[in-house]
Amino acid sequence: MSGVKLEKIVKAYGRLEVVHGIDLEVKEKEFVVLVGPSGCGKSTTLRMIAGLEEISAGDISIDGRVVNRVAPKDRDVAMVFQNYALYPHLSVFENIAFGLRIRKESKGHIEKTVKEASDILGLTPYLDRKPAELSGGQRQRVAMGRAIVRRPKVFLFDEPLSNLDAKLRTQMRAEIKQLHRRLGATSVYVTHDQVEAMTLADRIVVMNDGNIEQIGSPMELFMNPANTFVAGFIGSPPMNQLQGNIEKVSSGLQVRINDTVIDLPNNTNVEDGQSVVLGIRPEHISLSNNEGTSAMSISLNLVETLGSEALLHAKFGEQDMIVKAETNGQIDHLSEISTVYAPTDLVKVFDAKSGLVLSEPFSQGSNT
Amino acid sequence: MAVGMNLYSRGDKLFALATSVLIGLFTVATFYPFIYIAAVSFSGGFAAAAGKVVLTPVDSTLAAYKYILTQPKFWISYGNTFIYTIGGTIMSLLIIIPGAYALSRPQLMGRRFWNLFVAFTLWFNAGLIPFFLNMRDLNLLDSYFGIIIGFAVNAFNLILLRNFFESLPQSFQEAARMDGANDFQILWKVYIPLSKPAIATITLFCIVSRWNGFFWAMVLLQSEEKIPLQVFLRHTIAFLSDDHEFTATLSSQPYSAESVTAAIIVCSIIPVLIVYPFIQKYFEKGILLGGVKE
Numbered sequence: 102m103s104g105v106k107l108e109k110i111v112k113a114y115g116r117l118e119v120v121h122g123i124d125l126e127v128k129e130k131e132f133v134v135l136v137g138p139s140g141c142g143k144s145t146t147l148r149m150i151a152g153l154e155e156i157s158a159g160d161i162s163i164d165g166r167v168v169n170r171v172a173p174k175d176r177d178v179a180m181v182f183q184n185y186a187l188y189p190h191l192s193v194f195e196n197i198a199f200g201l202r203i204r205k206e207s208k209g210h211i212e213k214t215v216k217e218a219s220d221i222l223g224l225t226p227y228l229d230r231k232p233a234e235l236s237g238g239q240r241q242r243v244a245m246g247r248a249i250v251r252r253p254k255v256f257l258f259d260e261p262l263s264n265l266d267a268k269l270r271t272q273m274r275a276e277i278k279q280l281h282r283r284l285g286a287t288s289v290y291v292t293h294d295q296v297e298a299m300t301l302a303d304r305i306v307v308m309n310d311g312n313i314e315q316i317g318s319p320m321e322l323f324m325n326p327a328n329t330f331v332a333g334f335i336g337s338p339p340m341n342q343l344q345g346n347i348e349k350v351s352s353g354l355q356v357r358i359n360d361t362v363i364d365l366p367n368n369t370n371v372e373d374g375q376s377v378v379l380g381i382r383p384e385h386i387s388l389s390n391n392e393g394t395s396a397m398s399i400s401l402n403l404v405e406t407l408g409s410e411a412l413l414h415a416k417f418g419e420q421d422m423i424v425k426a427e428t429n430g431q432i433d434h435l436s437e438i439s440t441v442y443a444p445t446d447l448v449k450v451f452d453a454k455s456g457l458v459l460s461e462p463f464s465q466g467s468n469t
Numbered sequence: 470m471a472v473g474m475n476l477y478s479r480g481d482k483l484f485a486l487a488t489s490v491l492i493g494l495f496t497v498a499t500f501y502p503f504i505y506i507a508a509v510s511f512s513g514g515f516a517a518a519a520g521k522v523v524l525t526p527v528d529s530t531l532a533a534y535k536y537i538l539t540q541p542k543f544w545i546s547y548g549n550t551f552i553y554t555i556g557g558t559i560m561s562l563l564i565i566i567p568g569a570y571a572l573s574r575p576q577l578m579g580r581r582f583w584n585l586f587v588a589f590t591l592w593f594n595a596g597l598i599p600f601f602l603n604m605r606d607l608n609l610l611d612s613y614f615g616i617i618i619g620f621a622v623n624a625f626n627l628i629l630l631r632n633f634f635e636s637l638p639q640s641f642q643e644a645a646r647m648d649g650a651n652d653f654q655i656l657w658k659v660y661i662p663l664s665k666p667a668i669a670t671i672t673l674f675c676i677v678s679r680w681n682g683f684f685w686a687m688v689l690l691q692s693e694e695k696i697p698l699q700v701f702l703r704h705t706i707a708f709l710s711d712d713h714e715f716t717a718t719l720s721s722q723p724y725s726a727e728s729v730t731a732a733i734i735v736c737s738i739i740p741v742l743i744v745y746p747f748i749q750k751y752f753e754k755g756i757l758l759g760g761v762k763e
Contacts, residue, residue, distance in 0.1 A: 200648030
């Protein structure tokens with residue numbers, strides 16, 4: 102089992118603790134993405150797995166072996182760096198072959214392995230070029246080639262796409278996903294881009310301030326965020342979070358926000374009068390009054406057109422909210438909107454103090 | 470652009486003019502000694518001694534060259550200078566390159582102390598007599614090896630190269646470590662090839678400083694057969710000036726102490742002039758790269 106296990110991992114620089122005892126298990130062949138804002142400890146965690154940072158406490162196991170004091174080269178992991186870290190004085194071939202040469206592999210083996218990797222990555226025509234003569238995407242592929250030829254147990258990616266432009270990033274994202282399917286290697290991927298996390302991951306680990314906020318499949322995190330941080334981080338645009346108070350009435354549970362009441366599912370674990378945060382995904386808000394919805398009067402500030410969809414930036418009382426609406430090729434009617442509808446069964450309720458979710462999780466047929 | 474529009478103000482033009490004049494004067498001041506020394510070396514002995522040479526040779530002759538080129542000691546000292554320069558430069562690079570790499574590593578234990586230890590010698594040193602006594606006690610007086618090893622480490626060069634190594638992205642080293650390279654392999658296969666400009670720069674610094682090395686060679690070397698060219702030059706000047714028979718008949722001699730001195734200087738400049746163009750492109754780049762973090 103070439104999985105990775107982190108147990109109570111702590112990283113401190115002197116007195117400053119940046120990772121506070123996290124636990125994580127990455128299963129064999131799994132693609133796990135660590136995501137979070139800058140400074141949340143995700144890159145530090147990855148570098149601890151790689152052996153580039155010492156751990157201050159806890160245990161890291163790779164393939165069932167504790168590697169706390171094992172040198173990076175002996176951990177059987179390969180890493181793709183944010184800035185590619187290609188050696189400018191070496192050709193593409195030599196860059197890919199570097200690790201094999203260091204390990205004194207035979208010439209025939211090196212040529213065969215590099216050729217296989219370059220075929221997979223479409224780099225064969227560029228093997229004699231220097232990194233400076235390649236495009237950003239090609240350089241990224243060389244960096245991946247360097248990792249592939251080692252046939253490591255675990256691949257580590259440290260924000261590998263953040264230096265690419267948006268179009269290339271989308272393309273490379275798909276290539277990484279395909280590569281993972283093809284090689285089936287256990288992968289840990291760090292990014293601050295939640296779209297990358299959602300599209301690539303089997304499971305996402307949301308980190309914040311040196312702690313893990315939630316671990317789950319992309320859809321679990323999207324539909325059942327464990328707290329307001331995850332609700333605000335996963336999804337684009339993020340979940341609307343509106344302050345309100347619980348009211349228990351004969352017909353069921355409601356949350357009162359200003360003069361508006363919004364119905365809640367009856368299985369929500371709340372007390373009468375409790376201060377809560379109501380979470381509604383912008384894409385779950387409806388423009389038409391369907392059954393099982395609550396009306397919300399809004400004043401529209403701005404309509405952002407994305408093509409097939411539009412983002413309506415609005416005020417609900419004093420609070421900001423965003424609604425994602427289908428355009429069907431027309432946007433004129435959207436600027437007239439003054440009432441939208443929150444679906445009772447899709448809203449989430451969080452405790453206003455702790456930020457923890459109070460709603461029961463949605464059950465889903467499939468998580469991915 | 471509108472016709473007649475002036476892109477430069479009067480101040481800009483004045484500045485450009487003043488800069489050109491200053492650079493011109495500096496060039497003349499730097500270049501003239503070369504012309505003067507060359508002219509003196511080809512001049513007659515009396516004209517050279519009497520200070521009649523200004524720009525071109527007076528009473529042109531090759532007598533000074535004939536005199537020095539037939540001196541066996543000239544060739545021995547010339548050979549010695551090559552030994553000190555090549556041996557000393559290789560020794561310097563062998564110590565400075567790994568030293569700079571070690572000092573640039575964040576994981577070096579006591580890194581701040583070691584860096585301070587090196588930088589300290591930029592401003593303070595033990596002084597002439599303690600250094601001499603140290604060399605004497607190490608049995609390094611009057612020895613080739615003493616000159617080569619005694620001046621192998623120059624703090625300025627060490628810091629210049631350390632700064633260059635520090636300016637290389639950390640991920641090069643990390644990627645190599647993950648590929649299984651040890652520090653020697655990282656230095657040899659990654660850092661040295663990426664640091665050619667900086668290494669060429671310190672190589673040239675070492676070559677020039679070794680080639681021109683005079684004072685310590687004079688102090689530490691007693692044997693005539695071990696002295697470098699610069700010390701031989703001084704001995705020749707002293708010898709010809711003290712030779713009263715020679716100075717008394719100076720007006721009838723084809724060379725003088727001045728023209729012989731100039732001829733030796735011209736001979737000593739030639740190898741550096743030959744080497745410089747090959748390293749110049751790296752040299753200019755390296756000076757900038759050492760100080761500027763990319």
